[in-house]
Amino acid sequence: MIEGLRETVLGADRGQKILSAIIGQGDAKEKILASLLAGHHVLIEGPPGVGKTTLTKHIASALPAVEVVKGCAYHCNPVEPVCPHCRAKQASGEALETETISGARRFIRIQGSPDLTAEDLLGDVDPTQAFKFGPQDFRAFTPGKLLKGNRGIVFFDELNRVPEKLQNALLQVLEEGIATIGPYDLDYPANFVMVATMNPKERAGVEELSDVLLDRFDVVKMTYPETPEQEQDILERYGLRLDGVQVPPEVTQSIISLVRATREEPWGKEMEQGVSVRGSMALYEKVQALALLEGRSTSEKGDIHRMAASSLTTRVKPSPDSKYYDDIPGFVDELVKEVMGDAA
Ligand SMILES: [Zn+2]
Numbered sequence: 001m002i003e004g005l006r007e008t009v010l011g012a013d014r015g016q017k018i019l020s021a022i023i024g025q026g027d028a029k030e031k032i033l034a035s036l037l038a039g040h041h042v043l044i045e046g047p048p049g050v051g052k053t054t055l056t057k058h059i060a061s062a063l064p065a066v067e068v069v070k071g072c073a074y075h076c077n078p079v080e081p082v083c084p085h086c087r088a089k090q091a092s093g094e095a096l097e098t099e100t101i102s103g104a105r106r107f108i109r110i111q112g113s114p115d116l117t118a119e120d121l122l123g124d125v126d127p128t129q130a131f132k133f134g135p136q137d138f139r140a141f142t143p144g145k146l147l148k149g150n151r152g153i154v155f156f157d158e159l160n161r162v163p164e165k166l167q168n169a170l171l172q173v174l175e176e177g178i179a180t181i182g183p184y185d186l187d188y189p190a191n192f193v194m195v196a197t198m199n200p201k202e203r204a205g206v207e208e209l210s211d212v213l214l215d216r217f218d219v220v221k222m223t224y225p226e227t228p229e230q231e232q233d234i235l236e237r238y239g240l241r242l243d244g245v246q247v248p249p250e251v252t253q254s255i256i257s258l259v260r261a262t263r264e265e266p267w268g269k270e271m272e273q274g275v276s277v278r279g280s281m282a283l284y285e286k287v288q289a290l291a292l293l294e295g296r297s298t299s300e301k302g303d304i305h306r307m308a309a310s311s312l313t314t315r316v317k318p319s320p321d322s323k324y325y326d327d328i329p330g331f332v333d334e335l336v337k338e339v340m341g342d343a344a
Pocket residue numbers: 069072073074075076081082083084085086087
């Protein structure tokens with residue numbers, strides 16, 4: 001359990017304040033808090049743009065400040081340092097200077113990708129230097145990204161994009177809290193809580209997560225905003241507002257209807273992935289920009305027609321068996337006509 005996490009979750013407002021940054025998702029938020037309280041790692045399954053990163057950052061920001069070795073990238077505890085540099089200093093009797101870091105800095109993000117290696121994640125040992133000084137020595141051992149999450153939250157985005165070999169390397173870390181570097185028998189403690197994400201529908205470049213790895217996580221599902229009203233709240237709270245341009249409610253509602261249609265039947269079944277909340281946000285901002293460009297103070301429904309293609313075509317992924325697979329502009333065009341009618 002990382003320092004202060006339990007107190008943060010059980011704080012005066014029982015974690016609700018941390019989670020108020022995300023609109024809706026009540027069920028997922030409660031499960032995430034319960035898992036963190038129990039000291040478990042969490043895997044959030046859900047489409048892009050539903051607030052997984054924002055949520056995790058807010059949890060980290062609510063963590064208390066901690067004292068660390070000054071300048072240490074791994075936030076070593078001065079009493080019990082874990083990185084090779086701080087260990088060497090301590091061993092030589094040198095006093096470790098300290099500084100205090102805020103909760104927001106107790107957060108690191110790792111992007112899952114097929115190119116990510118065990119060395120990137122756990123660390124790398126230089127064989128020549130290890131021969132001279134031993135594998136634990138700071139001249140031989142460079143810790144990996146995971147150790148940068150020491151005493152904090154490691155946000156591992158798109159965990160399902162990492163190769164199987166790396167999943168196996170992660171297994172021990174998550175299970176025992178110890179990272180072992182390959183042939184060197186070099187162990188170091190890995191003290192963090194991991195919040196990982198996976199995107200359920202996307203197929204390209206996705207590895208199946210092994211059952212044993214899944215078993216190390218509490219899996220929580222986050223969804224697109226449950227209701228159009230919640231999505232409207234999100235746009236109005238987080239969308240950019242361009243100089244004095246009004247967005248009448250019926251314009252916002254039309255944007256939301258259009259975007260939600262890409263996720264729901266019947267249009268949704270043509271899609272491997274519909275438009276995310278970031279997509280509705282983009283359209284919401286662009287109708288304002290268009291009004292501004294044309295010297296109007298109010299955006300109109302017709303602006304949606306004119307901006308839909310440029311905002312949505314790169315944000316939908318038709319299924320391989322859909323007739324729109326090679327014709328996304330055609331899809332957007334028909335969708336707009338169907339959902340909004342012809343009136344421009
Ligand atoms: Zn250190």
